[in-house]
Amino acid sequence: MNVPAIELKGITKTFGNVVANKNVNLVVNRGEILSILGENGSGKTTLMNMISGIYYPDAGSILIDGEEVVIRSPKDAFDYKIGMIHQHFKLVNVFSAAENIVLGLREKSFNLKQATREVQKICDQYGFDVDPSKKIYEMSVSEKQTVEILKVLYRGADILILDEPTAVLTPQETEKLFAVLRRMRDDGKAIIIITHKLHEVLSLSDKVSVLRKGEYIGTVVTAETDEESLTEMMVGKKISLNIDRSEPQDSVDRLIVRGLDFYNEEGVKVLDDISFTARSGEILGIAGIAGSGQKELLEIIAGLLKPQGGDILYENPETGEREDLGSKTPLEIRNMGIRLSFVPEDRLGMGLVGNMDITDNMMLRSYSKGKGFFLNRKDPQKLAEQIIDNLEVVTPGTSTPVRRLSGGNVQKVLVGREIAAMPTVFMAAYPVRGLDINSSYTIYNLLNQQKEHGVAVIFVGEDLDVLMELCDRIMVISSGIVTDIVDGRKAKKEELGILMTMGEDKEEEEGKEDK
Amino acid sequence: MIAGFIHRAVMQGIPLLFGSTGEILTEKSGNLNLGIPGIMYVGGISGVIGSFLYEQSVGPANIKYLPAILIPLICSLVGSALMGLIYCFLTVTLRANQNVTGLALTTFGVGFGNFFGGSLIKLSGNDVPSITLTATSNFFRRTLPFAGKLGWFGKIFLSYSFLAYIAIVIALLASYMLRRTRVGLNLRAVGESPATADAAGINVGQYKYVATIVGSMIAGLGGLYYVMDYASGIWSNDAFGDRGWLAIALVIFAVWRPDISIIGSILFGGLFIVHNYIPNIDVSTQELIKMSPYIVTIIVLVIVSMRKRRENMPPASLGLSYFREER
């Protein structure tokens, strides 16, 4: 009988009142690559952090080679020869590659030169190309990742966990990485790779375990499955939600986006030639795997980020003129009289200030109105009371700091405020993430109301069922590319699922052309 | 005369060197310990208490070399280690704000020094407001036997007491430790990115504790050197002055490198006494010259932040406390 390298039984972890993992089971054997598949927020990373000693599980047990173990710290994890390559690299920027690799080791002698030689040996063995004396801050993303992998290999890890390793890599780099991983598997290492890219799962792994919303869905053998059934496991069966959807009335173009390009700080192209039109009286859904550029797109429209190319035109309903928002700051947009509301993904870190009370949060975007030196708290106070009444916010009062409210109530406060600004364009990123059913419906209804008032609504969502029942049109983004814009009433779940991963293939083709 | 100047500059610089080496070790662990001035006071007075009690118990004429050196040395180390322990317990274990804790520690430490200083002065029944430990100091101030015979060379390089050489050795060792050893590598990682260090299996809390306490002990020796050697065994309250803050300035000036700190301390020391060597200088101008170390420090700080050369920047997590499950 084959004893698994690592086995998880009934792992549960909660943060406050958020359940990140609920009763998760996993088995990985030596000489095997296991993919963990799931949408963002499905608890993949949290789960892996418990194996690598960053978090400590609330319940459940971890078995290594059939024996129950306790992993209290990353050091314990190393002792069990577990190595994790985090999505956000854990490297010291001012150190060289070699220094990062030997960091934290407890060998008796300390000899960087010898370590460098050994690192070189591993590089040769697996075909890595990296200069051990180069400083991390001078490195490209893929070089940094190579250092991370070298780090765990140098420590002799035989259980490797990679958290979304391809998110930052070019197709060629991804291929190289996969070749390395296959070589390691053949060496008898157990490898766990977290991903949400289906074709990677299919081309690389031996088994796939699927998580959805923190829950363990199941494990299948890769050879016996296909894209459709994996998509279904990941996103779930189509469920009827009975969200009302009216026909758009007197729809006109409101926001025209043309050829938007955006590179992030690391120089990675996040948005590639994005073009679409948001129309009044309509909900435009944006579907896509999290991190495909949705966040950046909305922040660019709101004026928080500057695009490197493309136009954003706003058609003013009062004058009928088109105005360019491309390089305007949020303040300038507001001063132009354009009422653009934005519910960002990070509610308490960006949309609201957690330590301020509801009233004070009401005036975040409007406090500077009026000439006086002093704040006007009367109107925000009234607004707070209205929102609490209308949206049934559960709170002891208007002077409660918003961080003390539950997730649903926080979101009602934020959405309520943004709606109260009487917007002509309303953007919301993942507005129902982490919310219970009732609160979610409140939000859907509010979006619908906005639509009926003639607002152009842009809704970034992750639940395909919701997108399909709420939106008039659905734009699918994959790896920063618009793969298609489909009719929300006719869209099929499988079709959306495939569109969501198509950008990678396009990118790959382009990559091949480059060669 | 130049030899004499350098000699005095080094004497002035040694307390600063102890202080800044200690503070560099501490800051490399991510702890900005503004308690260093207080710790140096405690280091000084603890040594004074130890040697006072020893001199009183056997009589100043009968003291012997080894205990006369060891008793104050150990007292000083213990006193400043305890101060470092208070700082660590509050900022590392209880995650209190580092600036506030450090400043409170300085208030406490200076108060502690002056209180016991004042009490001892009273006990000794002196007419002048100071304690004189000449006998002990004479042991501390012993220089190399052939220092006086080698002219300017001896004056510049050999004419100091053992603590001065220890200061330089510690600075060089610290420099070597930070750059060339595993412990140094781990320590720098803790100060740069505790989350990375933690993920690499380094016990972040332990490193912060050890670095800060050892750093405090080194800084405390600066206080001891000042009383026993520089001030010839005479403790008077507040005489140590702002040297602790100057030591913190020196850390920035030396861009967090103890070896540069050796040169920096002599430079700062020189600026402190240069007025004695310029003819016809009036007292007011002396005060302006004493300002220069701080101005030079600010210029270094600004240039470093403008050039953004990563190696010269303060440790990235300086001043922040670390909590693993922060989300």
Next chain:
Amino acid sequence: MHQKTKHVREPLFHIVKRDAIPNWQSIMIRVIAVALALLVNGIVILAVTGENPINLYITMFDGAIGTSRRFWSLMQNIAILLCLSLAVTPAFSMRFWNIGAEGQALIGGFATAFMMIRFGESLPTAVLIPVLLIVSMLAGAIWGVIPAIFKALWNTNETLFTLMMNYIAIQLVSYFTYVFSVPKGSGQIGIINRSSRAGWLPIVNGNSYLVNILIVAVLTILVYIYLRFSKHGYEIEVVGQSEDTARYIGLDVRKVIIRTMLLSGAICGLAGFLLVSGTDHTITRDTVAGRGFTAIVVSWMAHFNPFYMILTSFLICFLEKGAVEIATVYGLNDSFSDIITGVIIFFIIGSEFFINYAVKRNHARGEVQA
């Protein structure tokens, strides 16, 4: 390796961040902290004096408020400390670590002294005092804004910068005390305008400290209003709480940093004015006497709330005066009070941990595999 695992058990405790605890609980934690600190101090005092601690605390009360003169002197001390605490608060609310209050106040005080010496004979007091006020605040503001500009432009570490500015101010004042010294070369300025009293804050109702105290009382309310009710105060709060939110609402963070440090420095300058024009009527390098640093602790302990600062600055000044009295009565020296205050502060800042974090005991589940 795997043999070892059998002995590994779960950690006994682990620490988690608390959401929020009821007000009464957080007050209780602080009260317990102060009580423990007084207990420890009692033991320390007992060890040093050998006297019954109760008597000692009675002595402290006597020293702090025993006579009318002592009472007013205590009030005056509180006023200055409170003024400096109010000054650093706007910067702290913005998470800008201005530890340069000492220097900013000293420069303000110096500006006052300079103007008193220069214009004491030429300007009538009614004109001179407003001039002193403005000049001192301007001087403090300049001293405070220099580090802020570098912070805004190049993100230069403000803690270290403001710290260094303190000593530049101290040396500068040292220099001028020699330049203006009376008699020449003594290094002391002495009482300025002793006979004409030009530029001295007036004695009201026979009390020379009353004007100081009233100014600070008004200032407390103004700072509270500024932070709580003005648009500026709101912006400070947003910048301090979350840079992302500041970006989201389109705030110019650099402008806020510079403006706030101008204010913070100006109030420090005002404290300097009160010290020179209202209290000492002279200037030395030690005029501020470390209060710029103590103010940081006072503001921090009060959670940046001006009204709580009345309480915390009272606590510190009361202990100081009381301890000085104990020192006098039992023949100790004045620095004794720094030890007493230090202990109290350690306990209070340590107690914050128990308000923000909870220590949880792990369940016995780990025993199974032991």
